[in-house]
Each structure stands twice: as structure tokens, then as C-alpha cells.
Amino acid sequence: MTTDFPGGAELTHLLVVSDLARSRDFYRDVVGADLVREYGGTSAVLRLCGTWLLLVTGGGPTEDKPTVTFTPPADADRVSHEMTFRVVDCRAAYATLRARGARFLTPPVEHDAEVRCFFRDPDGHLLELSEGR
Template sequence: MSQVEVEQKSYQMPPKDGFTVAHFLAVADVERSLRFYEKVFGGRILSRGDKSGAPGYLQIANTWLIVNPWGGPTPDKPTVTIVPPDPNKVSSFMNIRVADIKECYELWRSRGAEFITEPKDKYGETRCYIRDPDGYIIEVGQSKPEFTYG
């Protein structure tokens, strides 16, 4: 198995004890987003959602994504509206660390990922960014061997 093809472990969602962290993405089209993350990153779709607005769930490596259409306030968040992202203004993004950025760049590009640039050196790493179908950015980075965190 190549370094890119990470074995999908069976983490529990929902957890049977403790807790699991998932990243929530507000999307225009749940099925389109599920297909993107499945195709590009080898994600495992667990639920496709439904027409009444239930979200889709998928697992990518050791993380979970919840994809759900944007929308207005709900009883549990009465003053909050979930809006589509502005592709040029970002307050958070997914960060993927890889063992071989050149291999990932070529593989994920061949699977339809649209990179903003090719991998570039930055501080103690080489990194680049992908845009998903809704404009969210995903950082892909490889640490340099001589760089240590902390």
C-alpha cells in the first residue's frame, strides 16, 4: 500500500464512549460533496443524508466530515445562519499532513482535486491548497525532516 492510500480504521461515529471530533461543512449539494471527498481522498461514505435535510457523513483517514446544506436558524441555534463560504475569505480550514506531498499532489490531482498552486516551500514544510466544490480550502503539507514541532 502506498503512503497516500491510508488504511481506513473503524473509528466509531457516533462514539460508544468518550467522544469523536467531526468537521462540519455547509455545502450546496450534499451528494456532490460526498462524491468529491470519496473520490479525491478515498473517503468512506457512511450516510448520504436525505431530501428532508439530514446531513451526509463520511470518514477520511482518522477524521469525520459532516456535510449539510446551509440554512437558517434552528431551535438549538436561534440566531445563527449557516451561509456558503466566501472562497477568498477563510476563518478555518481542514489541514492534511502527508508523508509524500509530491505523490499526494499527483494522485489527488488525477482524481479531480483543483489545487490553488503546486506545492511550495514555507517555513518547516512544503504545502499547497485544494479547493473543494463549495470553495472550501484544504491545506496539504509535508514537514521537512529537519523540522521539529514544539
């Protein structure tokens, strides 16, 4: 099923972070995102794998989301979402990102349909490298 928005649309993935500079540097220098712009020390917009990534610091309710508070993950081992990077060669991507400072939970693990491994950003957001077989 395709969702069609009048005039088109692009998807932005938003992550709430505790230290904007640290997270911006991680996604730019370790993962390879392009920094597009920053806003007042509270948010940064990056391009990553053909999509937008918005890093924001936490904040309380606003007029348009009166019951919502943005906070970074309280417990990195309890995950409600992750971002998966589908790669051609999981082991090569693992070696590249590890050399740039990414800390992985384990080296790549082989499964029937894929090779995959997981790492976290500075706030504990879970990220995955996955190679289809």
C-alpha cells in the first residue's frame, strides 16, 4: 500500500538526545550522515541514507502536543524502536564503523536469512547493520 500526500512528502526520523553536540558528531563522524543545519543549540538536521534525521534535545509539552514530553531513552536495554541500515557487506560496514568509534553489542552474527549486528548511539538508541542473504 502506498500513502499519497498532496504535494508529496519525505520522512524524517526524530531522535531525542541528551547532548546535541555529542550526538551530532556521532551521526556525522561515525555513521557518516551529512549535517544540513542546526537550530539554536536544541536541534540538528542531518541527511542519512536518503532520509532526514532530526536530533532534538528534550522538552516539555507544547500547545500542539499538550501531553507529550520528549526525553532520551531511560533504559538502553528496553527498546521501542530502532533504525536498521541494510548493507551489502555487514562485516565490512561493522569494521568501518567500529574503526570510527561505534561500540557494538557483538560482532556480526550469521542467521539463515541475514548477517546482522547491533550498536548504540551515545544516548542508547539501538542501530542495526543487516545484510540480506
